[in-house]
Amino acid sequence: MHNMMHHQPLSGKELDYISDSISNEDLLVKQCAVAAHNSSNPAVQQLCTQMLREHHQHIQMLTQSLQHHQSIAPYQIQ
Amino acid sequence: MYSQQQGQQQQHAGGVMQDKDMLFTILTDLKRTVGEYTTATTEAACPMVRQMFMELQNHSLRMQGDLYNFMQQNNMYTKPQPALKQAIDKQIQQVQQNHQQMDQFVQQQLNGGGQSLSFLAHTQAQATQHTNSGKNPYYM
Known part of the structure; x- marks a missing residue:
C-alpha cells in the first residue's frame, strides 16, 4: 500500500487540473482580499481573511505537488 | 438625480x-x-x-x-422555498415504480427470475419503512 502512495509522474491531464486549480484558488484569494478590504462589517472582514488564508494554503499544496513531481518527470515521452 | x-x-x-x-x-x-x-x-x-x-x-x-x-x-441568502408534500409523494411513487422495473430487469439478467434476491428485498424493506406505505411488496 505504501508503494502505491509513491509519486508517479504527472499525466498531462493532472498537470492541467493542477494548473486550473491554482488559477481558481488565485481568483478566490483575490476575491477574498477585495471583500475583506471593502467591507465595513468586522464579521465579513474576519470571515474573508480566514478564507483568504485557507485558499492561500491550497495554492501552496498545489504548488508543492508540482515541485514533488518535477524531479520524476521524463524529459521526453518514451 | x-x-x-x-x-x-x-x-x-x-x-x-x-x-x-x-x-x-x-x-x-x-x-x-x-x-x-x-x-x-x-x-x-x-x-x-x-x-x-x-x-x-x-x-x-x-x-x-x-x-x-x-x-x-446574516440575511444575505434567501432560503429556498420548501418542496410541497404532493411533489415529494409524486417522486416517491415514481421511484417505487422505477424500482419495480429495475428489480424485474435485474432478476431477468441475473437468474431469469428464479432465485430471490435477498439484498434487493432488504433495500425494498428500507424504502417501504421510509415511505410508511406498509404495502406494495412487489417482489416475493
Whole structure:
C-alpha cells in the first residue's frame, strides 16, 4: 500500500487540473482580499481573511505537488 | 438625480448590498471549484495527486458550507422555498415504480427470475419503512 502512495509522474491531464486549480484558488484569494478590504462589517472582514488564508494554503499544496513531481518527470515521452 | 438624503440612503443600502454581492461571488466560485476538484479527483492517476484533490475538495466543500451558513444567518441568502408534500409523494411513487422495473430487469439478467434476491428485498424493506406505505411488496 505504501508503494502505491509513491509519486508517479504527472499525466498531462493532472498537470492541467493542477494548473486550473491554482488559477481558481488565485481568483478566490483575490476575491477574498477585495471583500475583506471593502467591507465595513468586522464579521465579513474576519470571515474573508480566514478564507483568504485557507485558499492561500491550497495554492501552496498545489504548488508543492508540482515541485514533488518535477524531479520524476521524463524529459521526453518514451 | 437624488437629493442628498436619498443619496446617503442609497449609499448605505449599497454598502450592505456590496457585502452580499461579494460573498455571493465567492460562494459561486467555491461551488464551481468544488465541482472541478471532484472531476480532477476522478481523473487523477497518481495516488498522491488523487489524495491531494480529495483533501482540497473536502476542505473547499466545508468552506462553501461555512460561507453559506454565514450568509444565511446574516440575511444575505434567501432560503429556498420548501418542496410541497404532493411533489415529494409524486417522486416517491415514481421511484417505487422505477424500482419495480429495475428489480424485474435485474432478476431477468441475473437468474431469469428464479432465485430471490435477498439484498434487493432488504433495500425494498428500507424504502417501504421510509415511505410508511406498509404495502406494495412487489417482489416475493
